[in-house]
Amino acid sequence: MHRLKSLFFLALIAAGIVWLVTSCDKDEYPRPTAAFYLNDYADALSGAAELYIVSEGEDLYGDTLEEEDGGAQIVVATFLLEDGETAADYDKTELFRQWKIGANDMGILLLFLYEEGEFGPELVEAQVEAGYHVRAYAFAYDLGDYIDDATLFEEGLDAFETEKRIMWIYFSILEGVYRDVYDTELIWTLDDYDVDYEVYYSDSMYDTDLPMDFISYLLSPYLDWGSKLGYIAVSLLVFGLAGGFVRNLGGGGSSGGFGFRRRR
Amino acid sequence: MKRALAIALACIGIFIVVTVVSVITGYNSLVDTQYDVYEMESDIEIEIAARHVALGGIIDAITGLQEHYVEVYTRITAARGLYDDAVASGDPGDMIAADAAQVQAISDFLAYVVIEDNLDLTVDAAYYDYIDAIQLAEGLIAVARQDYNEAVTTYNTSVRKFPKILYASLLGFPTSFDYWRMGEGDEDIPTINF
Numbered sequence: 001m002h003r004l005k006s007l008f009f010l011a012l013i014a015a016g017i018v019w020l021v022t023s024c025d026k027d028e029y030p031r032p033t034a035a036f037y038l039n040d041y042a043d044a045l046s047g048a049a050e051l052y053i054v055s056e057g058e059d060l061y062g063d064t065l066e067e068e069d070g071g072a073q074i075v076v077a078t079f080l081l082e083d084g085e086t087a088a089d090y091d092k093t094e095l096f097r098q099w100k101i102g103a104n105d106m107g108i109l110l111l112f113l114y115e116e117g118e119f120g121p122e123l124v125e126a127q128v129e130a131g132y133h134v135r136a137y138a139f140a141y142d143l144g145d146y147i148d149d150a151t152l153f154e155e156g157l158d159a160f161e162t163e164k165r166i167m168w169i170y171f172s173i174l175e176g177v178y179r180d181v182y183d184t185e186l187i188w189t190l191d192d193y194d195v196d197y198e199v200y201y202s203d204s205m206y207d208t209d210l211p212m213d214f215i216s217y218l219l220s221p222y223l224d225w226g227s228k229l230g231y232i233a234v235s236l237l238v239f240g241l242a243g244g245f246v247r248n249l250g251g252g253g254s255s256g257g258f259g260f261r262r263r264r
Numbered sequence: 265m266k267r268a269l270a271i272a273l274a275c276i277g278i279f280i281v282v283t284v285v286s287v288i289t290g291y292n293s294l295v296d297t298q299y300d301v302y303e304m305e306s307d308i309e310i311e312i313a314a315r316h317v318a319l320g321g322i323i324d325a326i327t328g329l330q331e332h333y334v335e336v337y338t339r340i341t342a343a344r345g346l347y348d349d350a351v352a353s354g355d356p357g358d359m360i361a362a363d364a365a366q367v368q369a370i371s372d373f374l375a376y377v378v379i380e381d382n383l384d385l386t387v388d389a390a391y392y393d394y395i396d397a398i399q400l401a402e403g404l405i406a407v408a409r410q411d412y413n414e415a416v417t418t419y420n421t422s423v424r425k426f427p428k429i430l431y432a433s434l435l436g437f438p439t440s441f442d443y444w445r446m447g448e449g450d451e452d453i454p455t456i457n458f
Binding site: 092144255256257258259260261 | 307331396399403404405406407408411
């Protein structure tokens, strides 16, 4: 019986590993984070940005899903260029398609690329990509202007000021989506953003690090290896399922290269 | 005897049904993949047309380009001429040549013509809109070329496999499509560095 149990756990582990390997090797870019609307891989933005972007993103998607051209999604991604990487290594269209942003091809991807600087990540390039159907609306042709007007690459900007300007771009686009697509006026302000920045600076609702419980469980001297293997197997399956769930947060949209890029 | 005949007829009937179903699905599949190629080709041509218009707009929006950057100006006008010829001929090969010429002309323009530092050049307000239009078109063309080449791979692979290789020749489908490549033997397509 004990042998059967071990075999069962081993089979579960093998299935989990196969699941992870087959789900990872297809994608050129990392999967979106659990937050989906903000994927801060450069670790450049604060908890305030996450709070604003995720809550506005969920509202936009949820509130419009039943409307014509509904289910718009605006996703923000940041990446750190390292080990000789250049901006050319990031294909915004490929990333957009992998993350399947926006239902009815009504997605918008904002991609910010950073380099490691003396005081943290420094923004070097901003790109925006719009889904196939977004280009039917007037605001889509202003996406490049939004980045220009924010003067993101002005000399001497600190992390807060850069983030605030990114948020300005985000809300300008959001306003355009509501106005042109859903005929709704969005009222927004960033007047209190400095306060939120201070308060929520290091907060994240979507911490993806492994929990300490998981590690301490594996290192526990009081449990036999059968139980530990079982725990690993179940965790692998849950992570795999979670990965599948996170991928499904995308509305299924695609894009064809409609977008703009601006460099420092 | 009758039983043997019935079995033989049933086998022939099954064979005919399977063959007919296979031909129908094979034919439909070939039509789908063929039209994917045509659709992607059309997408590229639409964006090349947009870039052609923007290139003309740039020439009109800059005063002094022809006098101070003769080579760049000539290259742009030549690229525009090639595009007109390609539209007239309707040959995809000519359109690829026109695409390559446009890419070269724009790359040269961006590399050599620095508006901000050149007192001999003046631009009107529309100039920056045309640059944005070219950047926009370039992004769309790059993706459209990639999608086209993927559609061509799908089609070319499909018609080389059995039984579609039979259907393709019997039903008059093209045996292959050419890839959208610039320069002889080039796998890569040059990109414009904005």
